[in-house]
Amino acid sequence: ETGVTQSPTHLIKTRGQQVTLRCSSQSGHNTVSWYQQALGQGPQFIFQYYREEENGRGNFPPRFSGLQFPNYSSELNVNALELDDSALYLCASSLWQRYGYTFGSGTRLTVV
């Protein structure tokens, strides 16, 4: 079975721009979550999608938005980029949360 894949692996954007990050969930998983991991810190929950509906959101402003598609892949969109948005963005998928999440290798976003 394939794992979680994310694209791109690295990205450099200018402050004020918009960015879209993509995630393909593990086969059979219907839930996708996004996390932001600043350097040297633990990941912070952004939001989760279950069957194309948002199913929980962390303490992130509305300029962070997402989508989940019928094939359960997902996008994370960030508008009006700020320098503090520079981080590793992790996507995780699951079928039953009690069994844990499968993570991708992340997208390293640098905002200059």
Next chain:
Amino acid sequence: AQTVTQSQPEMSVQEAETVTLSCTYDTSENNYYLFWYKQPPSRQMILVIRQEAYKQQNATENRFSVNFQKAAKSFSLKISDSQLGDTAMYFCAFNNNAGNMLTFGGGTRLMVKP
């Protein structure tokens, strides 16, 4: 809101020895799930072990085991026979009963020395 605390920013252990990583959490929920994840330099979070709060028996996965103390809200990870490949960041994580978010601790950097 739940919080997860890992009080050891860095630890080191000699190859083949045993090391224990600490984790405490705070929650008002009775049913929840706890996990330890490993993050090597490749950046991918890898699930090491999981524990369901309603199970009193401590989880074990090969060389990895946990000491789950529900009343004390403690969830430590023991790595036996440490290997060089165990070198990584280790994160403790809490999953609420609704299962819609993981709350992570700040991580412990483990170095296994030859």
